[in-house]
Amino acid sequence: MMEGEMAMTGSSALRVAVIGAGVSGLSAAQRLILNNQATKEVNIYEATDRIGGRIHTYKYGTGHVERGAAWIHGCSQENPLFSLALQHGLGPVDKEVPKFVMSELPQMTYRGDLVPLPLRSQLQEVFYYLLDGPDSVSTKSDEGSGTAPQNGFRRRDEQDGSVGSYVFSMLRGYLDNVGKQEGPEKRKLFLSILQQLVSEEFISNACSSLFDLDMDAFDSYKEFSGGDFALPTGYQAILDSILKDIPEDRLHLNQPVTKIAWMNNSDGDGQSSVKLHFQNGETKDVDVVLVTSSLGFLKHNFQSLFQPSLPDDKLRSMQKLGFGVVNKVQLQYNQPFWESDWKGIRLLWDCDSVDQLEGDWSIKDEWFKRIAFVRRVFFSEDVLETLIAGEEGEFIETLDPREIGKTITDLLRKFTSNPSIPEPDQIEVTKWASHPYIRGSYSYISTQATSQDVEKLADPVLVEDSRKRLWPRICFAGEATSKHYFSTVHGALLSGRREADRLITFNQSLKEQTTRD
Incomplete structure (x- = not known):
């Protein structure tokens, strides 16, 4: 069976691995799980002992503080993050919101x-x-x-x-x-x-x-x-609201992925797959990997993480985009x-x-x-x-x-x-620059890059199967993949939803073709 082809006996739903339990990874997993016809299995693999990534609310002094993201940028219904906060009762329902100027x-x-x-x-x-x-x-x-x-x-x-x-x-x-x-x-x-x-x-x-x-x-x-709005309950409450839709056994903490082998693999059922290699020596076969790691982590680890190497144009965009502290x-x-x-x-x-x-x-x-x-x-x-x-x-x-x-x-x-x-x-x-799984704070578009490099970073790695169908074998989400909202939590949230929708649409096309065949 050629690369990208799936056994179509029974369910054609996808096996998806989400790398990273930040807001982009969690929002993507939530959307895929709620649309359970699109996925056979969704697992989130997080390298550290907590969810959130660059969101980290913790108790300090008489209340709580944020080590990372602290503000919802845009107190309006057009901002999906602010809407999510109101939906779950995490912010005020009137116009008297705690803003900072x-x-x-x-x-x-x-x-x-x-x-x-x-x-x-x-x-x-x-x-x-x-x-x-x-x-x-x-x-x-x-x-x-x-x-x-x-x-x-x-x-x-x-x-x-x-x-x-x-x-x-x-x-x-x-x-x-x-x-x-x-x-x-x-x-x-x-x-x-x-x-x-x-x-x-x-x-x-x-x-x-x-x-x-x-x-x-x-x-x-x-x-x-x-304007900017701070959550009275802390940013962790946003993560917890998303986590409610994710079964506990689908989230795997302290599980660093050391290699993503995305070509010429076959699982035990003879089905083409992407093979994940974990730090503890275990492996896992999946159909699609959604990488939500920070741009800083990707810049530091792309050579060892992907086998074979990612396409040259994607690597160039990855290197040209800025990621600071x-x-x-x-x-x-x-x-x-x-x-x-x-x-x-x-x-x-x-x-x-x-x-x-x-x-x-x-x-x-x-x-x-x-x-x-x-x-x-x-x-x-x-x-x-x-x-x-x-x-x-x-x-x-x-x-x-x-x-x-x-x-x-x-x-x-x-x-x-x-x-x-x-x-x-x-x-x-805080020590975001030296954090081994983050390597900085958020992205910017440098003079070496353009907005098209953000789009290129967001593009999936496509692999053609024997039927000439292009499979999104590796997808990418995270604030650095958001053309208009890079550096923000709402950009990360939207990017996770974007990639989940991409996989839902792709799976639907597989089902339609299977029915015709």
Whole structure:
């Protein structure tokens, strides 16, 4: 029997293995199991001891915190993730949702000076206009005065096509005018505000530089309306709601897959198959494998994981797409020092030129200058957190958490002019870059890639059988395979549903052909 051909005696339903128990893997398995005519067997194989992947809710302090994803981006019914939360009673049914707006946090200089609201609003308006267009101003910045640069809007820079080249070239002209009209000190303050906003963009995109981001692809990212929303019950509740439809014996934890042999295999029934090899030495024959591993894991392991190697065009796309790091530092205080209405602060460092907007410091000695803010955690009253992206975010994984906690304490004392702020009682630091089964945080489209590379990554590996039918032997899901919603949980959710629908449709075509034959 040739590769891809299935024994059609009895059921033509598929045997499917889902690699990874993150939200994309769970949502795909849920959809396949609920459509039980499409699958004979669905198993989820997770390398670690828990479900969730880059979603990790855990109890900390007086409540819970999120080690990974924390927000539903888009509090509207058009967002399937928000709809899922409401469907299962995980969020409020009215419009009073706990939202977070970064621009609400005051910006402070390291001298302890507060930047006036109209001034920071003006710079936010300029910055987000350049990044996202005029529609972004009302959603990302406070109301304020100031005119954003008009000429050349969304022009692809001819040098390298990066977001950085475009934005920084426009800012140079804008800041030159500020210097001429309002003096060098105002220009320097503007630069400090913009540098802090750049660090926030590093977090938004999991990048080390805006020069890593492709301008054209940057525009392909789509947002749902409604702002950012934090689940009162934690993100784990979303996973649990999906897990209710998955039988317990279909989920296999602590079961790393070390090799996917996808050509020229035959199982014990003489049926062509994909053979999975597990770390414990066991093997499993299936018809289709759905790989939901992170792009970071695939970049690190594609040579050993797939036998034979994946098609060259898929590997090129995999390598060209970006996958960066954002780590969290979470500080718990037995006796919180802040007032009940205090939400946090954003930190401004001195900056003298546009060339310094991405930082000109030593990562080893001044990694803390990448800290853009320190804020309260929504659902744990005694916890503060900060996020650190890029090379600095990866570097802190090598440091003692106590050193990180002491450094942040020193910063808080300096920026708030309050020397009595205590050191935290507990310190948690995530290590997403060194996590062996994740290798980072989320994806971005680099200047080496295009949106078509996202589509190529999402394409299944097809194998022709003796009847000239193309079988989707290996399918791919995960946020990095979502053309318009990469880097998000809703992108991962939708990608899992997309691949489940692909297999349901394929199985239906098999049944129809079997009936005709």
